Amino acid sequence: MSKQLVAIIGGGPYGLSLASHLAARNVPHRIFGQPMAFWSQIARAGSRRYLKSYCFGTNISAPDPGSTFADYNEPRGLETFEPCSIANFAAYGLWFQERHVERIEPVDVANVSRRGEGYLLTLGNGEEVEASDVIVATGLANFARMPHALRALPGAAATHTAKVDSFAAFQGLEVAVVGSGQSALEAAALLHEAGASPRLLIRKPSTLWMTRGSRTPTLWQRIRWPVSALGGSPKAWALTQMPGAFHRLPACGRALFLKNFLPPEGAWWLRERVEAQVPVEHDTMIVEARESGNRVSLHLRQGDDGRERELLVDHVVAGTGYEVNVGRLPFLAPELRNAIARHGAAPRLDASFQSSAPGLRFAGPASSISFGPVFRFVAGADYTARTIAAALTRTAMAHA
Ligand SMILES: Cc1cc2nc3c(=O)[nH]c(=O)nc-3n(C[C@H](O)[C@H](O)[C@H](O)COP(=O)(O)OP(=O)(O)OC[C@H]3O[C@@H](n4cnc5c(N)ncnc54)[C@H](O)[C@@H]3O)c2cc1C
CATH class of the missing domain: 3.50.50.60 (FAD/NAD(P)-binding domain)
Structure with a gap:
């Protein structure tokens, strides 16, 4: 296919971050899915539900400043450290979408298959869309682990x-x-x-149980237990500061690290x-x-x-968690799903989040086996969106 069109599947924090960065770089794209559906559903299921992550560690990524979770909360008198309500986070996502994602199509993607050198997407309303690149940003949907x-x-x-x-x-x-x-x-x-x-x-x-972090840590506390999106430890801090470094570790080391980091x-x-x-x-x-x-x-x-x-x-x-398994993504056509190289059951991704199927990328929790524990959380959205947008800009230049 000669024309470039990037299809983003999923309107959560990762999908919205990707769309805002692609728009800023004028990379042609469409984004599919109900915005913030996962978070709205969690908020509806019960009152008094809060994020486990800090406010500063739960930002949806925009290319310019002014759209962090705290930027949304502060003028509204809402919590700007922790614990932040999940209902507010869902509302923040919709506010972010109005500011940065001009058009999101609130329809699910029913099927993705290969079409020539690109992909053919069939939407829930029957429409067919040809795309040169596809980014799967469907979060934990389909990955629930039942004992x-x-x-x-x-x-x-x-x-x-x-x-x-x-x-x-x-x-x-x-x-x-x-x-x-x-x-x-x-x-x-x-x-x-x-x-x-x-x-x-x-x-x-x-x-x-986690211990409560200080809102105003001393210099010693900041050196000994630097607080990052993943919590208060030097290891967690390093992972959030150098998200790309994890990808360079050997695969077996990454899997072991991921298994033992952040116990329940x-x-x-x-x-x-x-x-x-x-x-x-x-x-x-x-x-x-x-x-x-x-x-x-x-x-x-x-x-x-x-x-x-x-x-x-x-x-x-x-409450038995989630397990990334590319074989459980129902919208990938079986021949495409089976062709994707894996680490265990998760997709094996290159440095630009691309799977072994050229042009097919995975963002969010599905990328955590390749990029580390930060990517199980919203905190990984910034690095992901910037990295993928840069790679797709290079592809756009090649298509021009
Ligand atoms: C109970 C709970 C609490 C959590 N708390 C935190 C927290 O405090 N902080 C944190 O950072 N992380 C938290 N997480 C982890 C969280 O799931 C991820 O950080 C986050 O969802 C990643 O964003 P995402 O965009 O990848 O996924 P999501 O926000 O799940 O967005 C993916 C979207 O894709 C949509 N979708 C699925 N299939 C399709 C399809 N075929 N077509 C179109 N759209 C589709 C879904 O409806 C969903 O809206 C929590 C997870 C759970 C289960």
Whole structure:
């Protein structure tokens, strides 16, 4: 295909950042998806939901100054450090979109396949679009990880936190919440506050909580625990300052690093909403789950001695995280999906986020195995948008 058109799939922080940088460089593009749909859905599902990241670490990227999350919050009298409300973040995204993304087409992409040297996209409304380049910026959609033991349960009995549309819908029910990270802990708090009776089942012997960072750190604190978008440690700081450096490490080292960095833990401000409110069973594994009438029977193995018992609940909520798996992206045509080279199940990306399929790029959490933990978070959007926009500007010059 001789004419350049970049198709961005997804209207979240990464998609919007990319569109704003491409527009500034006059690279022809279209962006598809409901703006900030993921964040609006999270905000709707429960009240009192906050970002785990700092305000300064949750900026959508524009080429010019003046559009950070704090720039949105400050004049409105909203929090500018932490914790920032998720509803405000969704509103910030829409404000950003109005300022920087002239046109976003609120339609899903149903299919992407190869067409000559480029791609053919079929939209949810049936329209077909030819693109020279495609950027997949669909976040964590499709990557929810459900533990083996729960997979046999029907959807009405077990829900991943990603799929909870309303915590209030569980009012009056006994709910087992599985997991020890922010999603599980937050789900337990929201269920309790909505009038349900949650019980946390945690495989680890204890729950980890983050400590509260100082708003006005001393010089020593800033040297010893430099605060960055990933938290307060020199390692986290280095990762955010040199996001491209991670890409140069050997693949096996990157995978190991990613696995061990940032263990599951809850935000400090969530602690009092969980402890003393929600019963927690540590050292607990679900061995088997089955329907029992209109309830769910969980066969648990607990403690050092591996004692076993049954727990009967009305529902199970799995806060068991996400796993990037390119094979689970339903809109990639099978022959295209199968042709993408991988690290494990994640796409293998070059320094410009390009996969082994020329012109097909991945942004956001799907790029974290190649670029590091920053890219699991909004904080990675700036580097991503600048790097991809620069690469596509070079391609635009070649097309001219
Ligand atoms: C409960 C929860 C809390 C989180 N809190 C934080 C936090 O505090 N700070 C942080 O930095 N990160 C947080 N994250 C991680 C967060 O998911 C990523 O940082 C962020 O979503 C990355 O932005 P994105 O643009 O890649 O994805 P998203 O914001 O998810 O945007 C992707 C968009 O693509 C759309 N889409 C999917 N498929 C298609 C399709 N076929 N066609 C068109 N559009 C499509 C989706 O609807 C979605 O709107 C949290 C995640 C979860 C689950």
